[in-house]
């Protein structure tokens with residue numbers, strides 16, 4: 188079987204890229220393994236370039252900000268193409284401080300963000316409670332981040348699958364065992380069931396599995412486990428903002444959805460592909476959530492899941508060309524894969540379909556890592 192572009196992996200990145208490629212008139216096939224393994228269905232859905240920012244990751248901050256700028260237009264276009272709401276919520280985020288140490292950390296973060304051209308407003312305890320009455324009285328101050336939004340990633344993913352299908356993308360269940368190549372050029376893929384696809388252009392979008400493929404070059408992607416809870420409000424009042432806090436050195440976030448769901452996350456664990464939800468993980472998330480937003484303890488505990496963030500050595504994605512001609516990389520989106528989806532899909536589709544490279548993605552090519560080719 189032959190196709191113009193073969194996309195490996197049907198998570199957010201693979202599906203969005205396939206949609207964008209099909210819109211350009213290409214014949215596109217997605218081969219995807221178990222969608223239940225995908226981080227795209229586990230994520231909390233924060234679109235948070237600012238509150239996810241780390242002092243050492245300025246290039247990533249700029250990529251994430253550019254991604255957020257794409258969201259308004261992207262969500263509208265996707266809603267029209269899919270005929271369903273992709274779940275974008277333009278409510279601000281509150282990064283809150285419960286202890287003097289937290290307050291000092293937030294002040295430092297606020298100063299650094301100001302220096303990056305991203306001023307945030309500091310709220311006193313009274314200002315905070317008039318905006319978000321459900322935050323605990325023990326919280327002393329907060330940073331209000333107007334443009335850290337959220338999106339219901341499951342709705343988004345569903346909308347992308349519908350839009351891709353409507354644009355003519357073919358989806359084939361299966362596991363790609365080998366990317367085939369000849370004389371340094373990709374020629375197609377071989378699946379675990381023995382079948383094969385011939386394609387001169389292949390996009391690798393396999394999330395946390397990306398580091399395990401048999402390729403003639405090293406791809407430094409590893410799984411970082413995260414446990415996440417989904418709570419459901421009944422008659423209880425609901426949070427209006429995403430709230431993020433540090434509690435005893437660990438971060439907890441609470442991300443409200445329009446339909447009464449509250450996502451509470453997440454642990455960060457370097458444990459390979461361990462998918463167990465642990466008593467300790469659930470306990471700590473519920474404890475920390477209640478400490479920051481006490482009413483959350485009254486909600487129904489609807490779901491406990493674990494997933495794998497696709498991490499890289501510098502926490503930034505690996506995008507674009509690879510040492511194999513025709514093989515394009517869209518992996519390693521780590522903690523920001525939902526946020527980055529619209530921008531990354533455009534970058535990859537422009538590169539694959541037209542050979543146009545978006546300079547904003549230049550710092551995120553594979554060749555920033557030392558070449559470490561397996562023999």
Ligand SMILES: Cc1cc2nc3c(=O)[nH]c(=O)nc-3n(C[C@H](O)[C@H](O)[C@H](O)COP(=O)(O)OP(=O)(O)OC[C@H]3O[C@@H](n4cnc5c(N)ncnc54)[C@H](O)[C@@H]3O)c2cc1C
Pocket residue numbers: 195196197198199200201218219220221222223224225226227228229230231232233234361362363364392393394395396397412413414415452453493494495496497517518519520521522523524525526527
């Ligand atoms: C706990 C947690 C919370 C998160 N919260 C956020 C958040 O708030 N905001 C945010 O922006 N991001 C968040 N993320 C990160 C985000 O979920 C990921 O970066 C993003 O979903 C990655 O999407 P992907 O399409 O690259 O990979 P995935 O969604 O993992 O999809 C990869 C797909 O590839 C398939 N596959 C793998 N190998 C093969 C193969 N050999 N052949 C065929 N198919 C294959 C898999 O079966 C899977 O379906 C979170 C992640 C986790 C785990």
